[in-house]
Amino acid sequence: MSTDITQPAPVPARTDAGSPAPELPDEVRLGLYETMVLSRTFEEAILREYHADKGPGFDIGKGLVPGEMHLSAGQEPVAAGVCAHLTRDDAVTATHRPHHFAVAHGVDLRKMTAEIFGRETGLGRGRGGHMHLFDPDTHFSCSGIIAEGYPPALGMAFAFKRRGTGGIAVAVTGEGAANQGAFHESLNLAALWKLPVVFVVEDNEWGISVARTASTAVTSNAQRAAGYGMPGERVEDNDVDAVYDAARRAVARARAGEGPSLIEVATLRMWGHFEGDAQGYRPGLADLPKLDPIPRYEARLREAGVLDDGAVSRIKEEASEKVESAVAFAKDSPVPDVADVMKYVFAEENR
Structure with a gap:
C-alpha cells in the first residue's frame, strides 16, 4: 500500500484570513496594545540614536551604536501575542x-539598551x-546566525522537562x-522526545531581499509541522488577537x-x-x-x-518615559x- 505524498498535508487548526478574531477580555487586549506600543517606542528611540551620528553619508561603523541594526517594527503582534x-x-x-520579543518577555530595558550601546552595564x-x-x-537569548x-x-x-519545572521554551x-x-x-x-517547545515562524515575506515565494516550496511553513507529527497553525493578517489565541493552544x-x-x-x-537598506527590491513601500x-x-x-484618547495618551507617555530613561542610562554608562x-571569553574560576 503506497501513500500519496505529492500534496502537502493538511494543516491542523489553521486560522484563515477570513476568520473573525477571537473575543478576548478587555484587560488582555489592553495589555497586548501596551506591549506593542512599548516595543515600537523602544525601537523608534534606537532608530533615532543609531542614525544621529552616522553622517556625513552613512558610515555603519560610526556613532554611539556602531555596526548593523535590525529592527522589528511591524512584527510586534507576534511577540505580544506569544509572550x-x-x-x-x-x-x-x-x-x-x-527587540520586540525581548521587550515582550520582560528583559530589563536599561540593561538591554546599554548592551546595544556597547556599555559595561549591558546584558x-x-x-x-x-x-x-x-x-x-x-x-x-538571540543570535545573528539563521x-x-x-x-x-x-x-x-x-x-x-527533566527537572519538572513546568517551564516551556x-x-x-x-x-x-x-x-x-x-x-x-x-x-x-522535539517531536520525537515530546519536548515542551513552541516553534514560532515570523513570515514577513522577505529573507533579506529574497521573497518567500522565490525561496520556499510550500505556501505556508505551518504545513511542515504535519511532517513531524505536531500541530501547525498559520495566523493571517498580523492579527495580535489571533496570535494570542494560537499561542494559548500551543503553550497549553x-x-x-x-x-x-x-x-x-x-x-x-x-x-x-x-x-541603511534602500529596499530597491521591494515593491509597495x-x-x-x-x-x-x-x-x-x-x-x-x-x-x-477598550481605548479612548486619555488611555492612548497615558500608555504612550509611560512607554516614552521608560524608554528615554533606558537611553539615558546607556549613555551615562561607561564603555568597556x-x-x-580578553575577559568574559572563557569561564573564570574564583581563586
Missing part, C-alpha cells in the same frame, strides 16, 4: 531581529551588541530560516506534556532588513504605513470601547576598558 502566555521561568530564543557587558542579547534572568536559536531552545525544554525564527537544516532537525527531535499543549507545536504568523517588516499593526489595532480597540578585552 502574553509566558513567565520569566520560560525560555525564549529569538533572531537577529530580537553582556557591552560585548554582544543588539544581535547577541543574553539575559539569564528571563531565559532570553535558525541558531532552535537547537538551544530544545536544550532548555529538555532541562525543564519558545523558539523564534523567520520564514527564510525555515529552509535551514537546524529548523528541520529541531522539529524532528506544551505545559500539559503533549509536545511541540508550530505557529507561523503572516507579519510585516515596516523598515529595511537592516538600517508607500503602502506600508497603512498596514502598520499598531494604529490598526488601536482603531479596533477604540471601536470596542580595553584592558579587559
Whole structure:
C-alpha cells in the first residue's frame, strides 16, 4: 500500500484570513496594545540614536551604536501575542531581529539598551551588541546566525522537562530560516522526545531581499509541522488577537506534556532588513504605513470601547518615559576598558 505524498498535508487548526478574531477580555487586549506600543517606542528611540551620528553619508561603523541594526517594527503582534502566555521561568530564543520579543518577555530595558550601546552595564557587558542579547534572568537569548536559536531552545525544554519545572521554551525564527537544516532537525527531535517547545515562524515575506515565494516550496511553513507529527497553525493578517489565541493552544499543549507545536504568523517588516537598506527590491513601500499593526489595532480597540484618547495618551507617555530613561542610562554608562578585552571569553574560576 503506497501513500500519496505529492500534496502537502493538511494543516491542523489553521486560522484563515477570513476568520473573525477571537473575543478576548478587555484587560488582555489592553495589555497586548501596551506591549506593542512599548516595543515600537523602544525601537523608534534606537532608530533615532543609531542614525544621529552616522553622517556625513552613512558610515555603519560610526556613532554611539556602531555596526548593523535590525529592527522589528511591524512584527510586534507576534511577540505580544506569544509572550502574553509566558513567565520569566520560560525560555525564549529569538533572531537577529530580537527587540520586540525581548521587550515582550520582560528583559530589563536599561540593561538591554546599554548592551546595544556597547556599555559595561549591558546584558553582556557591552560585548554582544543588539544581535547577541543574553539575559539569564528571563531565559532570553538571540543570535545573528539563521535558525541558531532552535537547537538551544530544545536544550532548555529538555532541562525543564527533566527537572519538572513546568517551564516551556519558545523558539523564534523567520520564514527564510525555515529552509535551514537546524529548523528541520529541531522539529524532528522535539517531536520525537515530546519536548515542551513552541516553534514560532515570523513570515514577513522577505529573507533579506529574497521573497518567500522565490525561496520556499510550500505556501505556508505551518504545513511542515504535519511532517513531524505536531500541530501547525498559520495566523493571517498580523492579527495580535489571533496570535494570542494560537499561542494559548500551543503553550497549553506544551505545559500539559503533549509536545511541540508550530505557529507561523503572516507579519510585516515596516523598515529595511537592516538600517541603511534602500529596499530597491521591494515593491509597495508607500503602502506600508497603512498596514502598520499598531494604529490598526488601536482603531479596533477604540471601536470596542477598550481605548479612548486619555488611555492612548497615558500608555504612550509611560512607554516614552521608560524608554528615554533606558537611553539615558546607556549613555551615562561607561564603555568597556580595553584592558579587559580578553575577559568574559572563557569561564573564570574564583581563586
